[in-house]
Amino acid sequence: MTFRVLISDPLSEDGIFPLREAEKIEVDMITDLTPEQLVEKIKDYDALLVRSQTKVTREIIAQGEKLKIIGRAGVGVDNIDLEAATEHGVIVVNAPDGNTNSAAEHSMAMLMSLARKIPQAYNALMQKKWDRKSYVGVEVKGKTLGVIGMGRIGREVAMRAKGQRMKIIAYDPFLTEDKAEQLGVAYGSVEDVIKAADFITMHTPLLEETKHLIDAKAFEKMKDGVQIVNCARGGIIDEDALYDAIVSGKVAGAALDVFEEEPATDHKLLELPQVIATPHLGASTVEAQESVAIDVSHDVVRLLTGGLVRNPVNLPSVSKDLMLKIEPYFYLAEKLGLFLTHSTEEVIEEITIYYAGELYEVEVTPLTRNTIKGLLKRHFGDHINDVNAAYLAEQRGIVINEQKTSTTKGFTNLITVEVKTKSGTKTVAGTLLNGLGARIVKVEEYSVDVVPEGHLVFIHHKDQPGAIGKVGSILAEHDINIATMQVGRAGVGGEAIMLLTVDKLLDEADIKALTELPDINKVTAMNL
Numbered sequence: 284m285t286f287r288v289l290i291s292d293p294l295s296e297d298g299i300f301p302l303r304e305a306e307k308i309e310v311d312m313i314t315d316l317t318p319e320q321l322v323e324k325i326k327d328y329d330a331l332l333v334r335s336q337t338k339v340t341r342e343i344i345a346q347g348e349k350l351k352i353i354g355r356a357g358v359g360v361d362n363i364d365l366e367a368a369t370e371h372g373v374i375v376v377n378a379p380d381g382n383t384n385s386a387a388e389h390s391m392a393m394l395m396s397l398a399r400k401i402p403q404a405y406n407a408l409m410q411k412k413w414d415r416k417s418y419v420g421v422e423v424k425g426k427t428l429g430v431i432g433m434g435r436i437g438r439e440v441a442m443r444a445k446g447q448r449m450k451i452i453a454y455d456p457f458l459t460e461d462k463a464e465q466l467g468v469a470y471g472s473v474e475d476v477i478k479a480a481d482f483i484t485m486h487t488p489l490l491e492e493t494k495h496l497i498d499a500k501a502f503e504k505m506k507d508g509v510q511i512v513n514c515a516r517g518g519i520i521d522e523d524a525l526y527d528a529i530v531s532g533k534v535a536g537a538a539l540d541v542f543e544e545e546p547a548t549d550h551k552l553l554e555l556p557q558v559i560a561t562p563h564l565g566a567s568t569v570e571a572q573e574s575v576a577i578d579v580s581h582d583v584v585r586l587l588t589g590g591l592v593r594n595p596v597n598l599p600s601v602s603k604d605l606m607l608k609i610e611p612y613f614y615l616a617e618k619l620g621l622f623l624t625h626s627t628e629e630v631i632e633e634i635t636i637y638y639a640g641e642l643y644e645v646e647v648t649p650l651t652r653n654t655i656k657g658l659l660k661r662h663f664g665d666h667i668n669d670v671n672a673a674y675l676a677e678q679r680g681i682v683i684n685e686q687k688t689s690t691t692k693g694f695t696n697l698i699t700v701e702v703k704t705k706s707g708t709k710t711v712a713g714t715l716l717n718g719l720g721a722r723i724v725k726v727e728e729y730s731v732d733v734v735p736e737g738h739l740v741f742i743h744h745k746d747q748p749g750a751i752g753k754v755g756s757i758l759a760e761h762d763i764n765i766a767t768m769q770v771g772r773a774g775v776g777g778e779a780i781m782l783l784t785v786d787k788l789l790d791e792a793d794i795k796a797l798t799e800l801p802d803i804n805k806v807t808a809m810n811l
C-alpha cells in the first residue's frame with residue numbers, strides 16, 4: 284500500500300527528505316491550490332502538510348476520506364480546524380522548536396528597526412531623499428521591554444533584549460515568580476506589563492483567550508509613546524484599536540509581521556508612517572524552514588508507518604520514559620475493550636478502568652484511550668483512533684472513570700475494565716505476563732487464562748455433565764477446530780462459562796447450533 288502526502292504550502296525541499304526517502308510514500312507539492320481545489324484533491328491523500336497559508340477548514344478535513352495526519356511545518360495551528368480534525372480522528376502535528384530562533388531573531392530585528400526607524404529611512408533614501416532629521420530614533424538600552432507570552436520565542440526574545448541592556452517585565456500564565464527570577468526578568472500581570480513597558484512584544488498563540496488581548500482599554504493603560512512589536516499573530520492585537528492609538532499619538536510606533544487577515548497588502552495600518560511591517564517572515568529563514576520541514580516530515584513518516592508521532596497537537600504528548608513503561612500495555616488495553624464490546628449487547632453508559640500493580644504509579648491516560656478505542660471499535664471500525672476515541676465516547680454520553688488500585692490479585696500488573704449498562708455491569712481483567720505477553724485472567728467473576736487474540740467463543744452455560752463434550756461435538760461437526768478451552772463455574776451445577784479459542788470465526792449457523800444445545804444460555808463469537 285502506498286501512502287500519498289500533499290504539501291500545499293512551500294516547504295523546504297531539503298527538509299522533506301524523510302518523506303522523499305521513505306518507501307511507499309508518494310509526495311506531491313502543489314502550492315497554488317484554491318480552497319475549492321484542495322477540498323477536491325484531499326480525497327486522494329493520507330497526509331497534508333501546510334505552513335500558515337493554507338486554511339485547513341472543517342470542509343477540507345471532512346472530505347479527506349483517507350486523511351490521517353495534518354502536519355504544520357511551524358508552530359501556530361490557528362489555521363487548522365483542530366476540533367474538526369479531532370472529530371474525524373485526524374492527528375495534527377506541528378514543529379514547535381524548529382523556528383524558535385528565527386522568530387526570536389526576527390522579533391529583535393523588528394524591535395531595533397522600529398526604535399531606529401530603519402525601514403522609513405530606507406524608503407526615503409530609495410526615493411533619493413537624504414533626510415536625517417525625520418528619522419531620529421530612541422535607544423533601547425535602559426528601556427523596559429514588556430514580553431507577553433514567555434514560551435519558547437518569548438524567552439529567547441527576553442534573553443536577547445537583555446543583551447541589548449533592556450529591562451524585562453513579562454507575563455505568562457505559566458511563569459512563576461521563581462522562574463522569572465531565574466530568567467532574570469521582572470514578573471507581573473498583563474496590566475503590570477503594559478503599564479511599565481516602553482516597548483511591548485507579543486509572543487502568545489492566537490487562542491480564544493488571547494484574541495484582542497491588546498484592545499482599546501489596554502492601549503489606554505500604556506505609557507504615552509509606547510512602541511509595539513507583534514511577530515506572533517494578528518488577532519492578538521485589535522487592529523482598529525491599534526490604528527486609533529497610533530493616530531492619537533498614544534502609540535509611537537508598531538512593528539508588525541502578522542495581521543488578522545493575511546495576505547494584508549491593503550491594510551489601513553500600512554498607511555501609517557509609524558508602522559513598519561513584514562509579510563509574515565518570522566520563520567522565513569533557510570535554517571528554520573529546513574528544520575520545521577524535517578520535524579513534520581519525520582512525524583508523518585512515523586505515523587504512516589505505524590509509529591508514534593513526537594509532536595501531536597490534538598493528543599497529549601507522552602514522554603519517552605512514560606512511553607517505555609506503558610507501550611507494552613497498549614495491546615492488552617485495546618483487547619480488553621474489544622472483548623467487552625463483543626460480550627455486551629446493551630448500550631454502555633459508563634466505563635471504569637482500574638489499574639493495579641506496576642501501573643499504580645504511572646500516568647495511564649494513553650492506556651485508557653486504547654481501552655476506549657477497543658470498546659468502540661466494533662461500532663466505529665477503523666474510524667476510531669487515539670485522537671478521537673475519548674471525544675466519540677464523550678459525544679455518546681459515556682462516562683469514563685480511571686482508577687488506581689493496589690489490589691493486584693497476585694499479578695504484578697492488572698488492568699480491569701468494567702462497563703455499566705442499563706441492566707448491570709460486566710468486567711474483564713488482563714495482565715501482561717513477563718516474557719509471555721498479554722493474558723485475559725478474569726471474565727466476569729470467573730478466573731481464566733486466555734491469550735486475547737484470534738477467534739474466541741464465549742459461552743455461558745449451566746454446569747452439567749456433558750455440556751463441554753456437546754459443544755466440542757457441534758464444533759467438530761461444523762469443521763471448527765478448538766485450539767484452547769477454559770472453563771469456569773460459580774459452583775457445582777450453577778452458572779458456568781467456557782472460553783474457547785478456535786481456528787475460524789463462527790458464523791450464524793454455528794452459533795445457532797450451539798445455542799440450541801440444552802444448558803447453553805448464550806454464545807458470543809468474537810475476533811480479537
Ligand SMILES: NC(=O)C1=CN([C@@H]2O[C@H](COP(=O)(O)OP(=O)(O)OC[C@H]3O[C@@H](n4cnc5c(N)ncnc54)[C@H](O)[C@@H]3O)[C@@H](O)[C@H]2O)C=CC1
Nearest residue numbers: 358359386432433434435436455486487488514515565566
Ligand atoms: N511570525 C512568525 O512567523 C511566527 C509566529 N509564531 C507565533 O508565535 C507564537 C508563540 O510561539 P512559541 O513561543 O513557539 O509558543 P509556546 O507555546 O512556546 O509559547 C506560547 C506561550 O504563550 C503563553 N500564553 C498562552 N496564553 C497566554 C496569555 N493569555 N497571556 C500570556 N501568555 C499566554 C503560553 O503559556 C506559552 O508559554 C505561536 O503560537 C505562533 O502563533 C511562531 C513562529 C513563527
Ligand SMILES: O=C(O)C(=O)COP(=O)(O)O
Nearest residue numbers: 334335336357358359566
Ligand atoms: O510557525 C508559525 O507559527 C508561523 O507563524 C510561521 O508561519 P509560516 O510557516 O512561515 O507560514
